[in-house]
Amino acid sequence: MLVPISWLRDFVDIDVPVELLAERLTVAGLEVAHLKYIGLPQQSVEGVRMPRSDHLVWDRDKLLLARIVEVKAHPNADRLVLAMVDYGGERPEQCVTGATNLFRYKDAGPIDPPIWSAFAMEGAEVWDGHSDKPKRMTLKGKELRGIYNKSMVCSEKELGISDEHEGVIVMEHEAHYVAGAPLADVLGDVVLDIEFTPNLARCFSMIGVAREVAAILGVEMRYPSFDFLAEGEPIEGQVHIDIREPALNPRFTLALLRDTEVKQSPFWMQHRLKLIGQRPRNNIVDVTNYLTFELGQPMHAFDYDKLVERAGGTPTIITRLPESGEQLETLDDVLRDLGRETILVADSAGALSLGGVIGGGDSEINDTTRNVLLEAAAWNNISIRKTLREQKVHTEASTRFSRGVHPSQAILGCGRGIELMRQLGGGTVARGLLDAYPVPPEQVTVEVSIERIEGLLGMKVTIEQAAQVLRRLEFEVTVAGDLIRATAPDHRLDISADPLVGQHDLLEEIARIIGYDQIPDTIMADEMPPQRENTTVLIEERIRDILVGSGLYETINYRFTSRESEAQLAPSGAQSSLPQADYVEIANPAASERDALRHTLMINMLETAANNARYQTTQQVFEIGKVYLGAGELLPEEPLRLGILLTGPRNPAWWGGAGSAGDMDFFDMKGVVESLMHALHISDFSMKRGTHSSYHPGRSADLLVAGACIGSFGELHPEVAARFKLTDAKVIYAEFAVEPLIWQQQRLHAIEALPTTPAVLEDIALVVNADTPASEVEAVIRQAGGRLLKEALLFDVYTGDQIPAGKKSLAYALTYQDENRTLTDKNAAKIRRKIIGAAQHRLKAELRA
């Protein structure tokens, strides 16, 4: 909300720089987001930093309050006039001006009463009113169509007040105006842009902010008068109120003004409305807007005669819920279907307005209105919120009512509103106000001991200090011993009747007004809970470290996807191997391709890989994150998964030639998986040929840990890869459940002692059937080699001309070693014979020459 400091000063004396006030308000919870300066200089305050403002600062000697005493024709130009300006000098200054709003005074003799305006002398700096972009200019003397001119009467744009440049500023006479006074003292201002959290509903007005300022600065609050001069027929009998839903409409008040004139508001009213971003309309509507912002009590003005006409007699204002199928065309020219939740202001002829939100067109004030019925009511804020959601409409009134306006304010608004209308438009106010108040809220009184305050704040506070803060905030406070009893003021709805919650409410008020900076910093003296390690976090972080150590980069993807996207992960005609679970579907997705939560990490990892493929040939990445599996319960299961993706050349291109190692394949992933298992010291793992449909049917494996499958890895099915345009190199992917690894990893493991005896190394090459798995050959070798065979490393796989078709040659580097003695050639030969024998016997292998 925009809050001009000049308006605040109506209610409270502010004896600190605006910049300091802004800082104090901000730390007290009214965040001042921005200060807009009008003519006044920005001040520097110790300890307060503000963005530097580049506004125009009004020269106190050259920009003056002045009165235009006469307007004469320009002898050489029809579209220019000569304004005779009394700026306090010895004789009036003649200004050549094209201001259209002065033309009507042309050659009409002295203006009575004179018009007050803003006068810029030679040498004054102003904004260039004719420039589209902000451009400063300094006034210099020059001839304008033959008449010398060195000063001017200013528009709002030239002063930086608004973009208005149609005419010059025209102000009505005020008692304290003196020609030649610095303009800065009259129109200089600073507008605070304050953001309110939902608990500060009471602050949504000048008076609301002024109360806070008064409490923060410790000064008196000065309320405006809510009395009104009423000399007309009593209002009773001229209109009736019928509240049918008191819970939704706890109060409804009406005042009546007869024989008034609808016209433009005076300058001060228009100026204030413009300062806060409101467009002035006419004196009646302007008053309702003005009070919405001044008091925080939104109001509505009806054309009384139209109501009489609609009712065919004395109107009755009815507040009620809509009838089925009821419609209303509102002031924004929208014909609205009224749902069952919307509370209406109506009369016997039908709906008049959406209560507390927006008026209807039918009973609107227009230029011919003479009798005005003014409404100030209270509405249930939840009900208003439902209306807003249903009708998708927001107004200044609904902003306030949806957060909560205390019903006590209605009568104040009604009184002040009708009086202002009378002052601006004339007429006679009916005596009395009509006040239907079926549900007054209960007064809330909270009791709190000073011990409790001190105990929760951790700060020394005297009971007098606490009581005074609350009094400054207009609580009624009594102190008895160490107990404070505080009754919340009428304008507050945020103090809870629950004794403990109410105490916290008071605590917050005391702390923020004294200042959070006054509370000391302490170290918790309370009992420390037992420190338990989080095993899931530990293993997650361990896996991250292991994979990063293997040269992989961690990614974190969106957890959103769509059913259709994940369906792409199975080749056509194949059953998907993804979890058979319900999707968590988003009712209001950000995009249709993100309308569900993922069942697998694969989908987003492939999409990311496709993005990265535009820039990088080699990708080695992983992600640890949740997948979301609906299981028929209210909430889905959220198991943790590890996804790994490898693609592209094994070694990056290099001038030294290492790039020849080819593209990564299944075995690179197998290496990552094995090294992960080894690093976690999980010994009980194995792999078997996989069946997951997202992979190439011949190039995938399942990973079994402690006998249970925890996921699969392999070369992505070419059809799936093609869908993601990942066709330049094979994509190798792995996905595993993380939780099973927690229980299987060995936290303690024994190491093997380093042998002191020499090892015997030798190579053998076995020719076996091409379809014999290497794992089987290795198993036979290891079993035959027994305890003394320490290592059997496959270093070559050969198929080709030198061996028969349908065969392959597997070459192993064997290491024999006995920890207890040095092996002789004879010992080694014996092991070798056993290995070859077993291979011949069990695998029908032949030793390759």
Next chain:
Amino acid sequence: MSDSIAEIRRDALDALRTVTDRDRLADWRSQYLGRRGAVSALFGTIGGLPPEERASFGQRVNALRQELDQAFEARENLVQSHLLARDLEEGEIDISLPANPRERGGLHPSTRTHREFQMIWADMGFQVYQSRDVEADEFNFTLLNLPPHHPARDMQDTFYTKDPRVLLRTHTSPGQIRAMRELGDGGTKPIRVILPGMCYRQEQVTARSEIQFTQVEGLAIGRNIRMSDLKGTIAEFAKRMYSPTAKVRYRASYFPFTEPSMEVDVECFLCGGEGCRVCKYTGWLEIAGSGMVHPDVLRNGGYDPSQWSGFAFGMGPERITMLKHGIQDIRYFWGNDLRFLQQF
């Protein structure tokens, strides 16, 4: 036979003088001193000699072998020192040629910041408690003092699921209720946890806002937890996370689940509080929302608010990461462009 010894000696020494590299050294050695070399051959002829000559012949062959061994050793030393000298002289490489690249791998920047958080909080006795992403409306809002239609629900643009009772958590705060109920043992045990995790909001994705983001929530429950403890704890965190001299500012604020509530600002570490573009010329950076746990929330967690109190805070690691590394666009985080990830 002595002729043959002398002849071999002369040939060998002559030949050795021309040897200048390791291969020919080895050749020479095997030619003369190897198992099938000339000296061995001489020993092999001993058997064919008359017995009275055998001893003296044997001695001379032995002497020859010793002499050749020594000569070899000397020559080897000479060759090696020459080779070394030449290598040092001629073996210069262009060290400006590009390196053979190593893939070093790297953690996601978000993980790095979370680890930093977790370490600091662990030192203050806050353990990690993980809570779920898909939440009941009840936990995300109602139990946190945000009943249906509460104005503060407007502060958060919520992703709802097709079951209106279920949503994607908009903040890590529902974990407070779960932690209290799980660790509090019916409201009888103190708690000190942090709750890191992914949160979701239905927002326009721009350089400054994302539909998913991480938060770290903190919660301390005890019999005598004071607002001053909250301030002291946060100040300690700020000292470790930002700078030992970091100034902290507290502003009154509003969160439905804490009261009193406050926002915590730390002096902008980029400009030292002087005011810069990043801190919008205020000298302050917002780092946390916090407050004393609301009595209703304590009750919903199973604690008696007249006997127990607590504080809670919430922080946004992405923002801190962005500030520390000058990241201008929050979309970098889940975009996973390797060119971004490789910079950490």
